[in-house]
Amino acid sequence: MPSTSLPLNVHISSHPCVRAKLSQLRSKETNARDTKALVHEIALIVGCEALAACLENVPTGTAESPLNYPYTTEITTPHVALVPILRSGLGMLEALQTLLPDPVPVHHLGLFREPTSLQPVEYYNNLPYHRPTSVNHDPFPIPPIAILLDPVIATGATASAAIQTLLEWGVKKVVLISVLGSDSGLKRAAEENGTEGVEVWVGGMDGEVDARGMIKPGLGDVGDRLFLTIGK
Template sequence: MSQSLPKNVHCSTHPCLQAKLSQLRGASTNARETKALVHEIALIIGCEALGAGLSATAGSTSKTPLGYDFTTTEILPSTISIVPILRSGLGMLDAVQTLLPNPVPVHHLGLFREPTTLEPVEYYNNLPHHRVATSTSTSNSGASDLAILLDPVIATGGTCAAAIQTLKEWGVKRVIVIAILGAVPGLERAAGEWPEGVEIWVAGVDKAINDRGMIQPGLGDVGDRLFLTIGK
C-alpha cells in the first residue's frame, strides 16, 4: 500500500499500533475503549511524526540535583501550535501535548462535511490574527512556524485539505498532519494541497470510500464514537 501513496504521506508499520488500530475498528468497542485507543494510537504515530519533523538543539546550562552542570536540550522550530479539527481531533490532543516538552498554543478549527456535496464547510476558526494573505502582504502576525494538525480520519480529504489551506493562509511555514486512518484518494488530495509544506503521518490506510464518503472498511465516525452521538 505504501508504494502507491504520495511521497509526503507516511504510513506506520509499528506492530503495536497496527494491533490497536484493529481493536479500534471493532463495532463492539465502546466509547471508553475508543477514547483510550485513539489516545494510544495518536501517541505512537505522533512520536514517529515528531521524531521526523522536529530537531533538537543545545539550550542553556542548568544543574542536576547533585550540583553538576549540564546543557539543556530544546526543540526546533521554536514556535509550534496544535490545531485539532473539531470534534474528533480533540481525542488526539492529549497525546500530542504529552509528547511535546513544553506547552504550546492550541487553536481549534471547526469543519464539517456537507452531506450532499461532501465538501468541507468551516464553522469555527480561532487562529489568532487570521486573515487571508494578499498579493501585497504574505505574512500574518501570530502564525506559528509549525502547525500540528490533528485529523483522525482522512476519507475524501476535503476537510484536511481545507484545513491545510487555512493554515497556509495564516502564514505557517510547515504543517504536520497526524491521522489515525486514511483512504488512498483522500490522502492524495490532502497531500497535494501543499506538497512542499505538508507531511502526513497516518497509522493505517484503506483503499476506498463509499458513496457517503466513508472509508471502507474504515472505523466509522470517530467523533460520534468518542462522544456517544451515534444516530444523531
C-alpha cells in the same frame, strides 16, 4: 497495505502496536471509553514518529543534576501550534500535548462535511488572524509549524481545506497527524499545496471510501463514537 503510488510526504506507521490497536478500534463492539483510549494511544505513537521528523533540539545553557554534575540543557525548535479539527480531533489533542516538552498554543478549526456534496463547510475558526499594529510586539506570532489533528482522512476534502486555511494564515509547514486514511484521501491531503510544506503521518491506510464518503472498512464516525452521539 501501503500504496506504492503515495506521495513521498505521506508516512504510514509500520509500528506493530499501532496495527494491533487499529484492529481493536475498528470493532463496532468497542465502547466510547475504549475508543477514546485507543485514539489517544495511536495518536501518541504516530505523533512520536511525526515529531521526531519535524522537530530538532538546540542547546540553551547548562544546569546541574541532583548529584551536582553539569549537563547541557536543550529545547525543541521550531515553535509549533496544535490545531485539532472539531470534533474528533479533540481525541488526539492530549496525546500531542503529552509529547511536547512545553505548552504550545492550541487553535481550533470546526469543519463538517455537507452530506450531499461531501464538501467541507467551515463553521468555526479561532486562528488569531488579527495582526497587532506595533511591529515591536506580536502577542499572537504565527508559528513556523502547525500540527493538524484529524483521526480520519476519508475523501481528504476536510483535511485539504484545513491545510489551505493554515497555509493562508502564514505557517510554513503543516504536519497532519491522523489515525486512519483512505488511499485517495491521503493523496488529496498530501498534494494540497503540491506536496510543498505539507507532511502527512497516519497510523494506517484503507483502500477506498463508499458512496457516503466513509472509509471501507474504516472506523465509522470517530466523533460520534468518542462522544456517544451515534444515531443523532
